[in-house]
Amino acid sequence: MDAKGGRVQNGFRQWLEAGSDAIPAPDVQILTSGGRKISAHSAVLAAASPVMESILDRAQKRGKSRRVIRILGVPDDAVMAFVRLIYSSGCMSLDEEEEMGRYGLHLLVLSHAYSVGWLKRACEVALALRLTAEGVVDVLLLARQCDAARLYLRCMKLLAKDFAAVKKTEAWQFLQANDPWLELEILQFLQEAELRKKRVGRKRAYRRVYEELGDAMECLQHMYMAREGSKKNHPCSSSACYRNLQLLIQHLAACPRRKACPRCCRMLQLLRLHSALCDDSTQQACRIPLCSKHWEGVC
Structure with missing residues (x-):
């Protein structure tokens, strides 16, 4: 709230603390659709809502002694x-x-119509916490009309998460019959959400593969290049990757059909990857087998 609004609200709290005798008389009446009259203070309403402030200013310029705001x-x-x-x-x-x-x-709706910003944000939070599959379409429509971007996004996320349940509601069937553009917008959002999910899944799978390859390369170097006395004490000696590599190397040494064997090809591809990355292959200093081998036509 701005400085003016803060002074008015603080002043109203002082009225309440001082007692009913210190509170100024209401000078505005709010009329409802049911004919109810609600008394209020123009200073409080004007500080909270620029729309109400404009309505009250117009009434004052017209010389009306009794100012009225109709909320219908x-x-x-x-x-x-x-x-x-x-x-x-x-x-x-x-x-x-x-x-x-x-x-x-x-x-x-009221906070949007009368530009009460803090109340609009509070309503978005409250409605987002109470979203259900049965009512999400109605809330989505309202969020779209009231330019409530955060609530609109929360509704879309719930639609993407539980679309099977939303499709069974009467609100979704009414939307299909009366607002095909919004239906298309929702379906496009769902498609994009599914594509994002697949991209994230692929990136995670690639990351796992790179991490596994990194572990395998590190274990391979330790198996062949570490000193005999420190092999057993190295942290990777107890890992599953280390044991699997040992089994693959033992299989490669004894397998009679290396080029046709998938397990042998997997091990040879790992050795080929090491050869492509090894900095010691030109000096013939690397102890890993086949490091400087010509790899054309191998698996």
């Missing part, structure tokens, strides 16, 4: 909750938090 199209209780939340200025009680959950959709 929503239940009376939702309007009352809206006014109470404006007076709370973000410091909500437990009852007001319950009202946020009960009238969340109406409060989101």
Whole structure:
């Protein structure tokens, strides 16, 4: 809230602390669809909402002694909750938090229509926490109309996560019949989400392969290049990769059909990879077998 709004809200708290005699008389009436009249203070409303401030300024310029703001199209209780939340200025009680959950959709519309930014963000958070497969389409439609980007994204993520359940709801069937553009937008988002999921899966698989190759290369070097006295004490001597390499080397030494054997080809490919990366092959200093071998036509 800006400095002006902060001074007004702090002043209102001082009114409440001082007692009912110190609170100025309400100078605005809010009219609801059901004919309910809610008394309020113009200073508090103007500080919370630039839209209400503009309405009150126009009424003052016209010389109206009694200023009225009409809030129509929503239940009376939702309007009352809206006014109470404006007076709370973000410091909500437990009852007001319950009202946020009960009238969340109406409060989101009102906070968007009257530009009460902090309340709109609070409504987005409250509605996002209560999203279900049955109601996500309705919330998505409202989030789109109210330009609630965070809530819209949360709805889309829930649709992607539980689309099978959403397709069975009446709201989704109504959407298919009446808003094909939004349906297409949702389906495109789901397709992109699936593609992202596949890309992430491929990257993770590649990372695992690179990590396994790195471990295998390290174990291979330790097996052939470490000193005899330190082989058994090296950390990689007890790893599964180390034992698997030993088994492959033993199989390669005894296998009669090396070029046709998949296990032999796997070991030869590992040796070929080492040969391509080894810096000692030109000086003939590497102890790993076949390091300087000409590898054309091998597996």
